Amino acid sequence: MNLLSGNFVDPLTWLCLDWILLLAAGWLLIGVAGVFALRRLTLVARVLFPVGGVFGLALSGLALHSLGAPSEVAVLPIGLPGLPFHFRLDSLSAFFLMLIGSVAAGVSAFAAGYFRKGEGTPPGLLALEYHIFLASMVLVVLADDAYAFMVMWESMALASFFLVTANHRIVEIQRAGYLYLLVAHIGAIGILLCFGVLQANTGDYTFANMRAQQLSPFWASTAFLLALFGFGAKAGIVPLHVWLPEAHPAAPSPVSALLSGVMLKTAIYGVLRIFFDLLASPIWWWGLLLLAVGLATALFGVVFAAVQVDMKRLLAYSSIENIGLLFSGIGLTLLFSAHDMPPMAALALTAVLYHALGHAFFKSLLFVGTGAVLHATGERNLGKLGGLIRSMPWVAWVTLIGVLASAGLPPLGGFVSEWLLLQSFLFAPGLPSALLDMLIPVAAALIALVAALAGYTMVKFFGVIFLGQPREEKLARAHDAGSWERLGMAWLVGGCVVLGLFPVQLIALIDPLTRTLVGAGLAETAGDAGWLLVPVAIERASYGPVIFLLGVAGSFALAFLLVRLLYHGRLRRAAPWDCGYPWQNARMQDTAEGFGQPIRQIFEPFLRMQRELPTPFDAEPRYRVSVGDHFWHWLYLPLARIVDRLASLIGLLQQGRIAVYLLYSFVTLIAVLLVVKQ
Amino acid sequence: MTWLGVVSQLLEIVLALLLAPLLGGWINQWRAWLQNRSAPALLQPYRTLHKLFNKESVLAEHASPLFRGAPYIVFGCMALASAIIPTLSTDLPLSPAADAIALVGLFAFARVFISLAAMDVGTSFGTLGARREMLIGFLAEPALLMVLFSASLISKSTSLTTIVETLAHRDLTIYPSLAFAGVAFTMVSLAENARVPVDNPATHLELTMIHEALILEYSGRHLALLEWAASLKLFAYSCIGLALFFPWGIAEAQAPLALLLAMPVLILKLAIGGVLLALLETLSAKMRIFRVPEFLATAFLLAVIGMLVNILVRA
Numbered sequence: 001m002n003l004l005s006g007n008f009v010d011p012l013t014w015l016c017l018d019w020i021l022l023l024a025a026g027w028l029l030i031g032v033a034g035v036f037a038l039r040r041l042t043l044v045a046r047v048l049f050p051v052g053g054v055f056g057l058a059l060s061g062l063a064l065h066s067l068g069a070p071s072e073v074a075v076l077p078i079g080l081p082g083l084p085f086h087f088r089l090d091s092l093s094a095f096f097l098m099l100i101g102s103v104a105a106g107v108s109a110f111a112a113g114y115f116r117k118g119e120g121t122p123p124g125l126l127a128l129e130y131h132i133f134l135a136s137m138v139l140v141v142l143a144d145d146a147y148a149f150m151v152m153w154e155s156m157a158l159a160s161f162f163l164v165t166a167n168h169r170i171v172e173i174q175r176a177g178y179l180y181l182l183v184a185h186i187g188a189i190g191i192l193l194c195f196g197v198l199q200a201n202t203g204d205y206t207f208a209n210m211r212a213q214q215l216s217p218f219w220a221s222t223a224f225l226l227a228l229f230g231f232g233a234k235a236g237i238v239p240l241h242v243w244l245p246e247a248h249p250a251a252p253s254p255v256s257a258l259l260s261g262v263m264l265k266t267a268i269y270g271v272l273r274i275f276f277d278l279l280a281s282p283i284w285w286w287g288l289l290l291l292a293v294g295l296a297t298a299l300f301g302v303v304f305a306a307v308q309v310d311m312k313r314l315l316a317y318s319s320i321e322n323i324g325l326l327f328s329g330i331g332l333t334l335l336f337s338a339h340d341m342p343p344m345a346a347l348a349l350t351a352v353l354y355h356a357l358g359h360a361f362f363k364s365l366l367f368v369g370t371g372a373v374l375h376a377t378g379e380r381n382l383g384k385l386g387g388l389i390r391s392m393p394w395v396a397w398v399t400l401i402g403v404l405a406s407a408g409l410p411p412l413g414g415f416v417s418e419w420l421l422l423q424s425f426l427f428a429p430g431l432p433s434a435l436l437d438m439l440i441p442v443a444a445a446l447i448a449l450v451a452a453l454a455g456y457t458m459v460k461f462f463g464v465i466f467l468g469q470p471r472e473e474k475l476a477r478a479h480d481a482g483s484w485e486r487l488g489m490a491w492l493v494g495g496c497v498v499l500g501l502f503p504v505q506l507i508a509l510i511d512p513l514t515r516t517l518v519g520a521g522l523a524e525t526a527g528d529a530g531w532l533l534v535p536v537a538i539e540r541a542s543y544g545p546v547i548f549l550l551g552v553a554g555s556f557a558l559a560f561l562l563v564r565l566l567y568h569g570r571l572r573r574a575a576p577w578d579c580g581y582p583w584q585n586a587r588m589q590d591t592a593e594g595f596g597q598p599i600r601q602i603f604e605p606f607l608r609m610q611r612e613l614p615t616p617f618d619a620e621p622r623y624r625v626s627v628g629d630h631f632w633h634w635l636y637l638p639l640a641r642i643v644d645r646l647a648s649l650i651g652l653l654q655q656g657r658i659a660v661y662l663l664y665s666f667v668t669l670i671a672v673l674l675v676v677k678q
Numbered sequence: 679m680t681w682l683g684v685v686s687q688l689l690e691i692v693l694a695l696l697l698a699p700l701l702g703g704w705i706n707q708w709r710a711w712l713q714n715r716s717a718p719a720l721l722q723p724y725r726t727l728h729k730l731f732n733k734e735s736v737l738a739e740h741a742s743p744l745f746r747g748a749p750y751i752v753f754g755c756m757a758l759a760s761a762i763i764p765t766l767s768t769d770l771p772l773s774p775a776a777d778a779i780a781l782v783g784l785f786a787f788a789r790v791f792i793s794l795a796a797m798d799v800g801t802s803f804g805t806l807g808a809r810r811e812m813l814i815g816f817l818a819e820p821a822l823l824m825v826l827f828s829a830s831l832i833s834k835s836t837s838l839t840t841i842v843e844t845l846a847h848r849d850l851t852i853y854p855s856l857a858f859a860g861v862a863f864t865m866v867s868l869a870e871n872a873r874v875p876v877d878n879p880a881t882h883l884e885l886t887m888i889h890e891a892l893i894l895e896y897s898g899r900h901l902a903l904l905e906w907a908a909s910l911k912l913f914a915y916s917c918i919g920l921a922l923f924f925p926w927g928i929a930e931a932q933a934p935l936a937l938l939l940a941m942p943v944l945i946l947k948l949a950i951g952g953v954l955l956a957l958l959e960t961l962s963a964k965m966r967i968f969r970v971p972e973f974l975a976t977a978f979l980l981a982v983i984g985m986l987v988n989i990l991v992r993a
Contacts, residue, residue: 387800389742400744400794407790410776410783419779422823426830429989441985444827445978448820455786456816459793463808468800469740532774541836544775551761551772552787555754563731563899570734576799576895590797590805598813602971 016066017074017089020097020138023059027052027135034127044123045112045484052131053108053488059101059138063094068512073144079151086206088144091513092277095353096141096269102495103261103360104134110368110488111254113481114375120167126252133159133258140266146195146205153191153266157184160263163255164247176246183243187233191270194226198278210278220279224286227274228293235267235323238297239631244320245304249312249380253371256312260319261364265356268326275334276517284338288436290331295446298324302453303603306460307596307627309382311370314461315363318406321450322359326352328443329421332428333518339431342520347535348424349514350507350522354499355417357506358405361495362414365402366461368492369395372485373465376478382461382592387470392480396466398489405496407458408451411545411552413499416533418451419543423535453599460595469586501545503533593625600627608633686767686929686937693941694760698913699723699906701952708956723909727902735898738799748795749896749903755788756910765917766940767929768839777836778826781918782819785870788907789815796892807891810967814869814876814888817974821866824981828859829922831988838921846925854991858984860923864958865977867915869970872908874959876970886967913948920947 030048037043071090079085111130115123136156143149161184165177197219198210215223236244248256275282301320308314329352336345370380372395379385389396405412425444429437470476481489499506511523522535532544578584600607608628614621703723710717737746762776776784793808830836832853833844869876872889881887893904921928927943929936965973
């Protein structure tokens with residue numbers, strides 16, 4: 001590191017890592033500045049958040065620059081004596097830094113226009129928590145020893161906890177925050193123990209030492225399971241997902257965007273770092289386990305997303321689905337790696353990384369879109385929204401692009417990663433194990449089912465919020481997003497479009513990363529055919545999003561022109577057809593519950609449903625349906641009861657009288673003396 | 679990209695656009711004959727399209743631009759789909775831009791837009807139609823993908839032209855995996871094209887309709903485009919079926935003669951397929967909407983079994 005050891009006067013000699021650490025420090029400074037401007041909303045919103053956004057842009061530029069560069073290391077003499085913080089910038093961290101920086105830029109711009117007066121935590125404090133959150137995510141990704149990693153991981157969890165509970169006077173938000181904090185810490189214990197196993201009794205907790213250790217299969221598998229538990233709790237894999245649909249919707253929308261879009265990806269980073277970097281040689285059943293867990297998570301997430309009636313909860317469940325897809329891709333990568341098939345592993349890993357990036361953009365976009373809707377209407381409940389495309393067209397059209405990307409439709413970003421993932425499943429029959437060969441098509445079928453259900457969910461999400469007639473009077477007066485909000489959304493939507501149209505160029509950027517992790521890359525075949533994405537050979541598969549878009553747009557334009565030229569453009573506006581029943585109103589439209597009904601019927605065993613049906617004699621008939629989670633009732637509540645019972649047993653010791661405590665001390669003393677004497 | 683490739687590409691698009699309504703007319707004629715009715719003229723679909731194009735469009739007062747744009751988008755998607763499926767020749771310049779997975783994505787794209795447009799006006803029927811269309815879609819789409827994957831596993835490729843070339847050169851034996859895939863594909867095509875037993879193209883019975891509920895608010899040129907797109911979709915599905923299960927006769931060589939020969943072969947195959955579809959529709963009864971998920975789940979499972987069989991016996 002030049003900044004501390006060498007010539008730090010001349011910025012030209014600084015390494016990328018120095019600049020990135022400087023940017024993280026800059027974010028921290030912005031946060032501190034927020035403390036001094038605690039209640040001055042204009043200052044916080046118009047200066048601090050935009051500057052933070054610019055830092056995000058700079059971060060993504062620097063990370064992009066260092067994606068293919070050799071790794072850089074730094075040791076900062078802060079932390080405990082004898083335990084300095086080690087940092088390292090390699091391709092893996094550079095990729096995730098790019099993700100954090102680019103998404104944070106858009107979300108910060110949106111946040112500049114989002115926060116208003118009188119929403120729980122004062123704006124200056126929110127700026128502090130927000131920027132500590134960003135900086136700690138950067139440092140998590142850069143950390144090169146277990147100590148620094150855990151410190152940053154915990155500050156990330158704490159900062160995000162305070163952000164989640166920004167509206168801390170609402171009881172549900174308090175509960176959501178508590179649950180989040182609890183699961184985050186149980187997960188952190190898993191990660192800590194994993195590092196303990198990885199250092200193999202050497203007492204040296206640097207990642208360099210862990211990389212050098214040759215663990216026996218037993219200990220390697222132990223480390224694998226601990227890491228899966230720890231990072232899985234952060235990512236929200238089934239059955240550790242229960243906090244996610246509570247905590248993500250509870251936060252203010254820009255924070256939800258960061259939680260779902262970016263923070264979940266730090267868990268993916270951790271998984272990749274440990275499975276492919278620190279644990280050098282994977283065992284095949286790890287991949288199978290990850291694949292199974294990932295598929296279960298994806299299916300669970302998408303089914304629950306389809307039956308939600310709260311727009312932010314719907315998106316949170318959709319994040320669980322995407323995390324499942326990412327985990328199944330990582331599982332497939334591990335399977336290929338364990339069977340020594342680097343080109344296939346590179347294909348699957350590219351799909352994972354691409355999907356991580358794509359999900360970061362479209363999910364952040366959708367969350368900030370719900371934020372704009374929430375501001376304009378004050379409503380999160382899908383049953384009270386509708387018709388907003390007419391009062392807030394700008395948000396509607398931008399969200400539509402996010403919805404298309406999220407539904408995995410060509411030519412947008414979500415489709416590219418889905419396409420690559422399905423391609424890697426199709427190549428799987430080369431695996432030398434008959435059992436795996438048989439399981440892979442079933443897995444591919446599940447992926448296809450999940451993708452199709454995601455389309456269903458997204459049509460419901462967009463259709464119920466933005467289309468149809470307003471279900472409430474006040475919705476007609478909703479206002480479109482402000483200019484800062486538009487700027488942020490435009491940046492995020494730009495990301496979705498670029499990811500969709502230029503996969504060849506972007507995969508060339510990811511190439512050095514897959515080369516270091518699994519020993520092969522896609523770049524030379526992918527770039528061969530110019531604008532066509534060719535993962536292996538052009539006879540096997542190819543996809544050209546730009547030609548695809550031009551094809552659809554061209555036939556659209558041609559059809560439009562021909563119809564106009566050959567016929568006419570006569571148009572008349574009239575009331576919609578009312579089937580001869582003139583008393584129809586907006587409440588008679590299909591609802592979000594109605595749209596979820598087929599899914600509830602088909603997947604009934606998955607869901608814990610409670611229904612109240614009206615009888616013909618009710619004066620005010622009411623229909624109520626609530627969908628609960630089996631895991632919560634079968635796993636978490638019994639667990640909580642056991643903990644409660646144990647705690648009350650231990651509570652017997654606490655009599656609250658000083659004589660009893662003196663007795664305890666006395667007995668302990670006697671016991672110790674007895675032991676020492678022998 | 680050769681000049682012949684460009685010619686066959688253009689020929690394919692034009693042929694699809696022109697023949698698609700004719701295929702619909704042919705099927706309707708046969709349905710009428712099989713049901714002892716006097717049949718409408720073969721060219722009736724063209725007359726209907728012409729009539730609709732000439733009429734003015736009546737738009738709901740609060741319909742958004744999405745509603746007006748959707749017919750063009752759906753029509754564009756279906757035109758592009760018929761361009762990338764090898765029907766006449768495997769030498770198509772547009773084909774590398776989209777493989778089998780992207781083709782399924784293209785159909786999904788069209789479906790999402792028509793469903794959103796149906797929700798736009800906010801009448802009960804439109805939204806109900808959108809919900810049912812998406813219900814059929816989310817079950818049919820993975821099934822179609824699995825059918826295509828069965829063929830992909832045989833030819834070790836997802837590129838449609840490679841699949842057709844490989845399958846056309848195999849021995850004249852029945853692949854067990856393709857047999858499963860064929861049954862699944864037939865079921866999926868019936869559902870996706872709103873045919874009996876899933877939906878009835880001739881009905882306007884409010885409680886059962888799916889496709890008609892979706893397009894209930896459309897009129898004039900918008901309706902014409904949607905009707906044309908629907909017939910293009912049927913044409914495209916028929917061509918996928920022909921390309922996967924009866925790929926013989928599609929031109930591969932760079933020869934104009936083969937291209938010329940491919941045309942009558944295609945028309946013959948489509949004519950036979952149309953008769954079979956009419957027979958199938960006449961012989962089956964429409965099922966309740968609640969039974970449709972079972973029907974499509976069966977198709978999905980059959981397609982997955984097809985893939986498994988392929989891996990088990992490598993054929």
